[in-house]
Amino acid sequence: MYRLGVARIFWLTKPFGFLGRFFFEKAGIDMNTIDNQASTTADVLVIGFGKAGKTIAMNRAEQGDRVILVEQSPKMYGGTCINIACIPTKTMLVDSERGVKYPDSVEHRDNFIATLNKVNKQLADDAGVIVVDGHAEFTGTDSVLVTGGQEELTITATTIIINTGSEPILPDIPGIDSSRVIDSTSAQHLEETPESLVIVGGGPIGMEFATMFAQFGTKVTILDRGAQFGTAFDDDIAQALKKDLEAKGITIINNADVTGVEDGANSVSVRYSDGDTEHSMDATNVLFAIGRKPATDGLGLEAAGINTTSRGAIAVDEHLRTNVEGIYAAGDVNGGPQFTYVSYDDHRVILSDRWSDGSRVTTGRLIPTTTFTNPPLSTIGMGEEDAKTNAASRGHTAEVRFKEIADIPIMPRPKIVGTPEGVAKFIIDVEDDQILGATLYCVDSQELINLAAVAMSNKIPASVIGDTIYTHPSSTEVFNALLA
Incomplete structure (x- = not known):
């Protein structure tokens, strides 16, 4: 279905997409080109309703540009994070912590996400963005063909933003098409709580779903290809995390x-x-969480001459420009860190380059991360070995400050909320009094890590963060405990 503008509706006799096609006179669609095909132009064309794309679209529409946003499915208004990733999975994770049953959590999730989906569409409409439902495929360096039924729409634009996100990776192995094989999306809509679940992949997505389903009462096994669990973290952090997961x-x-x-x-x-022995394990379901790949299939990138990387991502420079003038790629599709907040920063980089002074770039971005176990595990900067090497290269010393959360008397909040597990770790450049890296595996770490990010980005001395007065009882008192 095309929804273009806010004026008089033209009903066409042939169906398009899910419900038919609407064309609005105000949108300036030329209906006299060829049978079953229309064409239009835009100042800005955004492909994909993700964080960067929708934010750029609304910003430029409010500035007076004619903006068209093409989204393949109305179920994805707002993007991946809103509809199938960050928000719905965290909703279900919190439900599982609170003892809500899985079927009730699915219903809660669906009602909440339906509201957010509708709100995101309304925000785009209110900003003056023309939202088109359909699949976009490049036909040239400044044009795409949108299909979804018997009619087609050609859009030509001066600036094009590709923001199609990513999709789960499934391995090419026998039996992968089994109805009992699920991914991070279908895991949110099982008919009933699985009695047992095998999760293939020990990364952030695998650990999050392992935590969630274990709290829903499912017997969970993680099959991790790596020789050691949690290799993205320092050994002491990985061991603490593994111990707590096994305790669940x-x-x-x-x-x-x-x-x-x-x-x-x-x-x-x-x-x-x-490596030496073949094994087998039975379960109600098997969830593959081995990563996500840029969603570029069917975009027709070759028709526009857009380069991709060896990993299938759209190749971009520090301004997020592709090799084709006027075409940008934002979010997961450009191969950068797969976080919605990185996509949000991508929108600022593109706005800066295309409509401002170009001073904002992706080079040197300091990006915090959170793995949503219970408690959550958040990191920023360098790990211990890298920090020590970095400090030594400058003739400095890296000091490690490490405490178990349960052993920090000045920080009672984790005990108050009944989650005293976890550890806190900072690596400090002694001579510069700067935080080189931090891992906060504790209640509220997804919030705490952002203060560490502010300190690191703005060269605020570690001791200043440690000497600041924080409310009590609060998780921020971890900074008093380790940085003062």
Whole structure:
């Protein structure tokens, strides 16, 4: 369905997309080109309703540009984070912590996300963005063809933003098409709580879903291909995290290379190898969480001459320009860190380059991360070994400050809310009094890490953060405990 503008509606006799096609006179669509095809122009064309795309679209529409935003599915108004990732999964994670049953959590999730989806569409409409439902494919360096039914729409634009996001990776192994194989999207809509679940992948997505389903009462096993669990973190952090996950009843198996999946009568059998021996494990479902890839299939990038990387991402420079003048790529599709807040910063980089002085770039961005286990684990900057090497290269000393959360008397909030697990770790450049890296594995760490990011980005001395007065009882008192 095309929804273009806010004036008189033209009904066409042939269906388009899900519900038919609406063209609005104010949108300036030329309906006299060829049968079943229309064309229009835009100052800005955004492909994908993600964080960067929708924010640029609304900004430029409010500045008076004619902006068209093409989204493949009305179910994705607002983007991946709003509809199938960050927001819905965190909603279900919190429900699981509070003892809500899985089916009730699914209903809660769906009602909440439906509201957010509708609000995002309304925000775009109110800003004057022309939203078009359909699949966009490049036909040239400044044009795309939008399809979704019997009619087609050609859009020519001066500036094009590709913001199509990413999609789950599924391995090419026997049995992968089993109905009991799920990904991070379908895991949110199972018919009932799985009695047992095998999660393939020990990264952030795998750990989040392991935590969530374990709290829903599912017996969870993580099959991690790596030789050691949690290699993205320092060893002491990884060990603390593994201990807490296992305390929740989660089994973690490393050196597990999954080779196939086979349906049983009421279960699925997962085959894996540890290098020497073949093993199999039965479960109600198997969730593949081995990463996400840029969503570029069907975009027709070759028609526009847009370059991609060896990993399939759209190649961009520090201003997020592609190799084609006027075309940018933002968010997951450009191969950068796959976080919605990075996509939000991408929009600022593009606005700066295209409509301002170009001073904002992606080079040197300091990006905090959070893995939503319970408690959450947040990081920023360098790990211990890299920090020590970095400091030594400058003739400085890197000091490690590490405490278990339960052993910090000045920080009672984790105990008050009943989650005293976790650790806090800072690596400080002694001579410069600067934070080189931090890991906060504790209640509220997703908030705390942002203060560390502000300090690091603005060269605020660690001791200043440590000497600041914080409310009590609060998690921010961890800074008093380790940085003063």
